[in-house]
Amino acid sequence: MDIEAPRVAASAQPGQFVIVKVDEKGERIPLTICDYNREEGSVTIVTQVVGSSSQKICDIEEGEYIQNFVGPLGKPSEFIYENIEELKSKRVLFIAGGLGTAPVYPQVKWMKEQGVDCDVIIGAKTKSLVIFEEEMAAVAKNLYIATDDGSAGFKGLVTQKLKELIDNEGKMYDVVVAIGPMIMMKFVAITTKEYNIRTIVSLNSLMVDGTGMCGACRVSVGGKTYFTCVDGPEFDAHEVDFDEAMRRQGQFRTIEQRKAKAEQERREGHKCNIGLH
């Protein structure tokens, strides 16, 4: 959905995120920026229902207000600081998993605008869960789809598709950027390590403030502790301790799911208004 937020839109860069708080009693939820329009002063976000607060975001209808919307937070992707000519000489692959496709899109779009061609793999469980396919096709050099059940594109995981591209189709990459569920990023990292390809992931850690004040977003990278919200969200995939990151991300799962369930029961089968479940 598009949110009118002129200050955020004016400063947003690829790779950054926002924190959204729907109403007085909602949580502060970090969401990656999918797109921004500086002229219109708007920012696009995509959400997935994981708890009662994200359910509330999903329930928002056009024209309604979100109480708090703060950003852009985190560091922009490192490639925006790179020399464009050098960047053009690199073979870049983006791997997007599920809703991770949304934040990958502005990065590929940015690359295209700079004249850098990139390949993209979008992975999803099944065809109906593939998002941003058309938009992505318009900005990617080659777009590959991989679904678990084979209902669209390649049947299998993104890592299998990656192996196939390299082993059977004669492709090679200098940089891989992977954004998606932690577990996918973990296995992409393991795979690219085999081929010695530099890999960057964008971590979606638990957060509270998003400004470096609480340390809820701690992550171990190369044996050192970093705060995802200010030192990231993008890190060198081969240095990230994914097992710890996944465990920390799940800390409140049981509490949240209980609240989400109660919320759902209360609203008696309300449907998500923007069709994103």
Place this chain on the structure above:
Amino acid sequence: MAKQPRVAQAEQDPKVRATNFEEVSLGYTIEQAMLEASRCINCKNPRCVVQCPVSVKIPEFISLVKAGDIAAAAKVIAEDSSLPSVCGRVCPQEEQCEGACILGIKGESVAVGILERFVGDWARKNNVNTVSAMPSNGNKVAVVGSGPAGLACATDLAKLGYEVTIFEALHKPGGVLQYGIPEFRLPKDEVVAAEIANLTKLGVKIECDVVVGRTVTIQDLMDKEGYKAVFIGSGAGLPKFMNIGGENLNGVVSANEFLTRANLMHAYDDSYDTPIYTGSKVVVVGGGNVAMDAVRTAQRLGAESHIVYRRGEAELPARKEEIHHAKQEGIQFDMLTNPVEILGSSEGWVEAIRCVKMELGEPDASGRRSPQVVKGSEFDIECSLVIMALGTSPNPLIVSTTDNLESNKWGCIVADDSGATSRSGVFAGGDAVTGAATVILAMGAGRSAAAAIDTYIKNL
């Protein structure tokens, strides 16, 4: 005639209050306030005022309380402090005004803090208008951060006729008053929000959800948005950890995270979505005010709660009153104990904290007796949550996104006594400059900077 002893204020019963988040201290009635005020001997050279970082005219306001003219007393305080209900509750008076009070030499000092709180609360409840602004002079000033430093600076500038906008990163203004200090010491809606509302009555604008350095830079505020000067009161919010094994286990949090969830995000109130976890037994590492606030919050959430501190009880840096209150509420103090490792379950949740016993050596240069490890004294304390309350340092975000803004090796912004930084037109004060300190010192710094900003702009 027997001397009137210091009038005690009512408090919630410790057993009851350890299970709720309502205020612990209940303040004075008007009769009690007038009686206590009558103890002040109205010194010619009041020692109390000298020790007050914002020089509140203490004997003057107390005489007015004694005479029963509370509205006039409120106006006297408002000349120097815009947050009397806050300061009356959280200032370390025993080290400041009350610590210096002449009556304290032989007996008990005047209860300046409780009187200040009484006046602030009374004025609010009776809608006393204590301040007014001069007509606008058309100059815009930006204030970064809405903690006590930013609020004090904004108040003084607004009174002088400046058009002030405060930019705050979080979704509610107040800084530590909002996210750190718990409801049971400082009510948020009734006191913090109400005293901040007085600022907006002076015409100060508050823009929340703006992270300066990310959403907008100081350079842009000055070059593109026409702010003539900027005051940085961004506090010292970056939490420290111990760097011991197991610190990234599930169930190890900073005091800032725990308190932010509880205060700013109202996790103790079930109708909010914020999750908070304590489990059955909580260990708080540290001995300052922040540690006391965290441990008392954990206790109220239903967990058996302990303080683990590496020095002795006499060395606890927290206010005596807080330690006393914590003990009354059943908090256990494990002194001369230092964590060396945190132990976790196979699922990665905290199970225990491994500690060593300490003994105090000879006093060092600073006069503090440094603790030394007792050999072979390792032992484990079982627990479900560990809260690290080891202090904080300034967030590097603003310094790293502002050219020519000098900071020192602790990350504090370098500023002179007036608040002037290495960059022309940019002033700073409060915890961002000093490192973690107190509400009233931050307010004092905000006020000095306001005066310096006024001079700076007049000379442009």
